[in-house]
Amino acid sequence: MTHSDIKSRSTYPTILAIESSCDETSAAVIQGGKVRSNIISSQLDHAEYGGVIPELASRLHQQQIVRVVEKALSEAEVSKHDLDAVGFTRGPGLLGALLVGTCFAKSFALGLGKPLVDVNHMQAHVLANFLQEQPPEFPFLCLTVSGGHTQLVLVKDYLDMELMGETIDDAAGEAFDKAAKIMGLPYPGGPEIDKLAKQGDPKFLKFPRPDVGPYDFSFSGLKTSLLYKLKDGVKADSHFLDDHMADICASYQGAIVSVLLDKMKKAAQDAGVKHLAIAGGVSANSELRLRFQQMCNEQHWKAHIPDFQYCTDNAAMIAISAHFQFQAGKFADLDVTPFTRGGL
Template sequence: MRILGIESSCDDTGIAIYDSERGILADALYSQLSHQKYGGVVPELASRDHIQKVIPLISAVLEAAQLKSEDIDGIAYTKGPGLAGALMVGATIAQGLGFAWKIPTIGVHHLEGHLLAPMLAEPAPSFPFLALLISGGHTQIISVRTLGDYEILGESLDDAVGEAFDKTAKLLGLPYPGGPHLEKLAQNGNAKKFQFPRPLLHREDLNFSFSGLKTHVANVIHKTELSDENKADIAAQFEETIADILCKKMHRALLQTGISRLVVAGGVSANLTLRKALSALAEKEECHIYFPPLKYCTDNGAMIAYAGAQRLMRDEKSDFSIQVRPRWPLSELKAPEKSA
């Protein structure tokens, strides 16, 4: 089965073709740059860019895979959560093409795409596993029993970890999106020069909080002469703090659940400092750890094509009504019904 995947939840236009026997045949990603001058995503601009890019990217991916429209067996698109206008672009095009090509379509939960993205790597994890989902909009610890059977064990009570990265980067005068720039800056810093708080580590639950950390960093920045050296030192301590928080919470989750497989997914999982710290934790606890390929950490069409394929192969499909869910709790997602 060959599935065309369309990702348009925010400011990245991702297209991919997944073959159930051969894996990803081709993929393309357009990352919008028009938001940089505003320091954040402008929803209307994001929607307009998706309108301009989705069809040309689909054509390019089909050509790269040496396929024609009649070779596609189904279309998966991001139904939510995300920006309403951006989601509508992907949904409208997916449903229109599905109707024209006479093939089924399926609306995919964006976070399920991230959770399953490590399945595109070798070796791939098997169910069940414990997932740490870290992105610009989410920080969650999830027990993943099987496709669609997800239990959120802990999550951020305020800012997501990716949001904390971007806000701290902005305070340091770094361009948007700030996470990768902060990571690069931290490579030249001394993490021991400053000391930042680790919120909620005294609590036995698995929840996170990054708002207070962000405020503390802001106060330090306002009181400190922002030389290049001090900027790098602040970035390094910030990264170390985040790594420490995530590792301690995941250690607690591993002990509480007894699960021996750990998946780390979402855009922030591309951060090499965090990967190194979490890999060290997994080695110490003698559990297996899995990450998506680096290019599939951030929003992309490949993860949507893969997640959609898993659903379509279990006889799920959408009607051709155009519906999106900008707010869609992962807890509302259901496992596919077993065939009789």
């Protein structure tokens, strides 16, 4: 291989990426930072249990991963022998689920003699913003909100991120799902609350705003407050929940979004940034997207919101992260193991 070939591959690498941190089995192919395919197989089997069952998730990943990878390569029209590296989610996530993706990626890379790139799932959510045509400019602030994490991240470069604040208990997505379960709504609860909230009055109920520091979050008290308000309402009127479901959802969702954006606004002002982004599964929430854009317009900030397909867990975000790590020469050894907890 000539020097120019090596330089070209460094700038325009072809990377297969695998995501298996929770209940999506996903594979993507990226070439020179451009997505060629992004296959996502969601595990619908968990819905009847009202939440993700870890053992079931890992078994379903085993059943689906070969098919998903083959489809990603086929759709991208890329041979496995043309790959420059194999990226995968190392963590955080469910251990059994991560092991399936990790073991497959290691075996695939070893068999092909290709480099291995291990990706931090939370960093990948942030870098999903670079799958857009007009990505953010450094430094920028990213609010990452998902079922397992809520974080404010100051992004100084592709691989240089500083955690400014995070939740001290429940994540925002968890607060949505637990509230939906309390109200008898189907899993996953976040999209259901979002849909019903469009028809409701956000001022119907008032919820507390816990003071846990300038940039940190707490949602457990909000969830408990909802429980007591529902008990009091049903005690006074047995039809309270049925008659006011949309109003309750609008009030609860509005409270969560207000907490998220109030903290983000302060962090952005203190950090002096002009570009702001959101990421993670909850960034698909329609009210969060709308009010985030409004806040940025009012403050003369540039708002960055990923496409819906890049908000929830997907391999394209793992691929773009692996792309930047490949360019920086950051590779993993074959004895690398998953991690289940941790932020950036």
